[in-house]
Amino acid sequence: MTVLTINKLTSSVGAEVIGLDSDRLVADDAMGAAVLEALEDNGVLVFPQLHLDPQAQVEFCRRLGEVDHSSDGHHPVAGIYPVTLDKSKNASAAYLRATFDWHIDGCTPTNDEYPQKATLLSARQVAERGGETEFASSYGAYDTLTEDEKERLSSLRVVHSLEASQRRITPDPSPELLARWRARPTHEHPLVWTHRNGRRSLVLGASADYVVGMDLEDGRALLAELLDRATTAEKVYRHSWSVGDTVIWDNRGVLHRAAPYDPDSPREMLRTTVLGDEPIQ
Ligand code: OGA
Numbered sequence: 001m002t003v004l005t006i007n008k009l010t011s012s013v014g015a016e017v018i019g020l021d022s023d024r025l026v027a028d029d030a031m032g033a034a035v036l037e038a039l040e041d042n043g044v045l046v047f048p049q050l051h052l053d054p055q056a057q058v059e060f061c062r063r064l065g066e067v068d069h070s071s072d073g074h075h076p077v078a079g080i081y082p083v084t085l086d087k088s089k090n091a092s093a094a095y096l097r098a099t100f101d102w103h104i105d106g107c108t109p110t111n112d113e114y115p116q117k118a119t120l121l122s123a124r125q126v127a128e129r130g131g132e133t134e135f136a137s138s139y140g141a142y143d144t145l146t147e148d149e150k151e152r153l154s155s156l157r158v159v160h161s162l163e164a165s166q167r168r169i170t171p172d173p174s175p176e177l178l179a180r181w182r183a184r185p186t187h188e189h190p191l192v193w194t195h196r197n198g199r200r201s202l203v204l205g206a207s208a209d210y211v212v213g214m215d216l217e218d219g220r221a222l223l224a225e226l227l228d229r230a231t232t233a234e235k236v237y238r239h240s241w242s243v244g245d246t247v248i249w250d251n252r253g254v255l256h257r258a259a260p261y262d263p264d265s266p267r268e269m270l271r272t273t274v275l276g277d278e279p280i281q
């Protein structure tokens with residue numbers, strides 16, 4: 001018997017898992033491997049109306065790998081981080097406006113951690129308007145390049161920084177804020193990530209600052225063009241949230257962003273991330 005029943009949501013990214021309740025997700029020993037496999041195949045898994053409680057969410061994530069505790073302290077349950085623009089629910093809310101730009105979680109870690117294997121969000125409160133989460137395949141971004149481009153891009157390296165992603169939403173930082181951004185080390189990654197599974201993807205998004213050894217503006221124009229091509233509307237799965245939905249994505253193979261929503265909206269997602277075990281290489 002197959003463990004999961006899934007429906008693909010677009011031809012390139014996203015699948016919906018149906019007929020599953022939260023008790024089974026947490027209790028069934030076969031679930032971890034089945035979800036990881038489906039995640040690798042589809043990039044994003046949607047579990048509509050799962051109503052997973054925070055404890056169960058962390059327990060389930062433990063089946064997928066080691067749970068990230070580096071953002072603990074913003075929610076009573078260890079392993080849960082509230083994603084919201086409401087500062088009363090999360091003191092670091094201001095940084096989260098950067099989620100409005102396409103990105104890959106974990107490209108600018110505090111130390112040298114690998115990108116999170118999986119990020120999971122469960123909707124606690126949704127925005128009245130906007131606030132969908134959009135996904136595009138970064139494997140697809142590579143696969144749809146011409147052979148010439150694959151060759152030309154194969155040796156390029158890109159510097160990623162927290163400053164690059166924050167500047168897009170806060171172009172005029174105070175010296176103190178800039179110093180805080182710069183306290184986070186920058187990271188140089190190859191543009192083309194060759195994965196353990198043999199697939200290749202493009203490492204793009206808001207944290208990508210410049211291409212090493214290339215004219216600054218030319219390099220930025222190239223990154224912007226590749227990102228535009230990877231995220232055209234027909235390549236995107238857009239999740240419109242209902243309270244109780246859970247969505248998981250694989251940062252090795254997808255780019256994502258939040259669609260804009262009112263900064264005063266009560267929108268709140270409970271987030272758990274699973275540590276990665278594969279470097280960008
Ligand atoms: C994240 C993120 C998008 C959203 O939590 O990493 O990018 O829609 N969230 O809130």
Ligand code: MN
Pocket residue numbers: 099103104105256
């Ligand atoms: Mn993110």
